[in-house]
Every structure is written in structure tokens, then in C-alpha cells.
Amino acid sequence: MTTAAEPPVASRRGRPGYDQDAVLDVAVAVFNEHGFDATPISALADRLGLSKSALYHHFDSKEQLLGVALEEALGALEGVLVEPGATEGTATERLAFVLRGAVRVLVARLPYVTLLLRVRGNSAVERSALERRRAFDHAITALVREAQAEGSVRADIEASVATRLVFGMVNSIVEWYRPTGPEGADELAGDVLAVALDGLRTR
Amino acid sequence: MTTAAEPPVASRRGRPGYDQDAVLDVAVAVFNEHGFDATPISALADRLGLSKSALYHHFDSKEQLLGVALEEALGALEGVLVEPGATEGTATERLAFVLRGAVRVLVARLPYVTLLLRVRGNSAVERSALERRRAFDHAITALVREAQAEGSVRADIEASVATRLVFGMVNSIVEWYRPTGPEGADELAGDVLAVALDGLRTR
DNA sequence: GTCTATAAAGAGATAGAC
């Protein structure tokens, strides 16, 4: 993907030129390659084969573009928490479901979630995203605490630490997983659950 | 740490003004707050209570400053691999030692390792750091593979995937751990080993 | 070792034509 510009003809809603989603996809990819702050608008323009000004027809500012991208990632992640599997069954079952769901979303929206996980709070948009990530984390921590109360998750590790460690593992997937490889999303989710719940050691 | 400038008097080698190490410590802290690319030299100058030009007396370029910081983190991590505990005993013992060592280094040099883990390859210095990280990962993967051959680590997960998942967990510590909290480095390392080797599930 | 001043380049964003 170092060449410029797929034909704008193939745009999703059949209109000429790029539509907003197509621009967003490319922008997110380029942001992930160089880092959001290190990516000039001109880099997006080059990749799309457009001028900078043409891009400003599609969005108001670089920051707004980031906001739309982060919303996509956050919405998908938050969606997992309201699926039936996340609200029915034992705490451990729900925890396993949410872990699988997080891996599923992460793989399905890899570039968007990657961008989200690299946000550091440099602007209002970024701080708002961090706030929603924190809320997501808190929901999972509550689930872990419930599972500990059930007796199905070890209680000798604080729930907040256990959550952070396991989600650190999940989130790190964006650093190396590529959907083209030999391992599918389901297999990957299975590996994550195996390590998180049962560990690497044989018995 | 939002105020400016400790007294330069307290500098480590007793010379007037800041020495290179003091500048580096502050630079790494500010880089971590805003991201390396998003941090202008002027932000370092403000934090140190110096002018930009004065800073250029301490280093040749922003990139060189980054290089020195990354060397510190990489050197410390690579050091773990050559300690006696990493070369003696069963593969599982060595793996546990290296995991503990990585957590120890990560906590001891938290800002430097944090900076390292956020590097994306935007320059020659960054790409060289990524290369060394890859070599480190490969050494661990070999260790996991050995432990699998011993029969002490589960073989139903590919060694490279297991390594990435576990080190994803370890590395994610920089995102939340603060040495001021209730949990010490040893306790944290214990938690990491517990989850990585035995998992969250009770038996 | 630090300063003021400035160069040179690149950034985000807008104006107005087609």
C-alpha cells in the first residue's frame, strides 16, 4: 500500500470522487503507519492522489477526522458489552464472552482499534476517547470482581490488575496480528482465552 | 510535574547548569506525555526553564536525544537475557526469570521503556530500535519453544503467538503502572507470572 | 552554558476558480 489512489470510481455510494468512508479508511491506515501527530494532511493527500484542499471538502479538520475514526472503534467495543452474551450467564461466562468479543472487534476493525489504542490525550477529542476507554475498562473490572466473588476466578490478584493485564494482552494484538496470516480471529480468540484463563503451563 | 525547572544546582556531576542525563530524564518524561512527534523542543525548554538554543548545547538533534533514550531502555532489556538466571536451568525456569526480569527493568526504567514501546519506525533511529526489539522477541520465542519441547509449556499454542501474548501483557504495564501505588515491582511480577503461567481460572 | 534573533522548511487551514 505505498502506491497512490485506488480509482475513486469504486466509491461505496456510487458518487464520483471519494466518499467520506473511503477517505476515512485511508486516513486511518496512514495515521497508523506514521502516528497521528506525525502524519501531515499532505501525506493523506498523496496516498489518495488528491490535493490537500480537496481533502478539506471531506472533513473540517484533522482532529475531526480522528474523532470519527475513534467513534467507530469505541462504538464497536462498547457494543460488545450490550450483547446478550455479555449480560446473561455466570460472571465467568460473561467475562469469556466479552474477551472473545473484544478480540473479534479488534480483528474486524483492526486499523480503527489500533488508532484508538495509541491515543494519548493530546486534544479534547483524544481525552474524550480515553474517558470512554476507562469506562469500558471499569465495566470489565466489575465483571472480574464478580467472577472472583463466584469463586471461579482467582482472588489473590486484584481485579483491576487482572483486568489490566488481560486486556493488555488482548490490546497488544494490534501490534502484530495481520488478518492475512495463518491464524483466524476465532483461533486467536481461543488462544487468548486459553492463556488468560488457564495459563501457559501444562498440568 | 507541570511546573518548570528543578534548580540546575542539583545536577548530578556538580557542574553548573543541566548535565546531559538531567536533560534526558526531563525529555523522556515530556515525550511520554505528548508523544515524541507531538513534542516540540520548546516544550522541553519550557519544562527545564531554558531556551531552545540552550538545549541544543546538550544534544545535536531531537532524534539523537531519542536515540540515547532508546539505547538506555534496550540496553537494560537486553541485559536481562545475559544474566545467569537467563542461561541456567530448565527452559521454564529461564522463561520465568526473563519474564520477571522484563517486569523489573520495565518498572525500574519505566519512562524509558514506555518511550521505547511507543516507537513506530518514523526514522532511522526508530527503525533500529524496532529491529533490536524484534531480536529480543525472537530470543524469548526460542525460549518458549524450548519450554514446549520440555513439555512444561502447552504446545497447542504456537510459540510465537504465546510469546507475543505474554509480552503484550508485560509491556502493557507501562500504560498504567505507577511506582507510587500500593503494588511493588516484585508483587507485580508475581501477578504477571501467575496469569501467564497458570491463568485467572481457579481449579 | 545560556541568551536573543533568525533562517528555512513544513504544518493546518482557507479563498476562489473551474
Place this chain on the structure above:
DNA sequence: GTCTATCTCTTTATAGAC
């Protein structure tokens, strides 16, 4: 919807005085 041209601001880095 895209273009060229341009504005304004910020950036990295240097020159030269103290």
C-alpha cells in the same frame, strides 16, 4: 469535488553575543 495559490503559525535548527 477538485484544483492552485496563499495565509499564518509552528517547527527544527543555527548564528553570534555575553
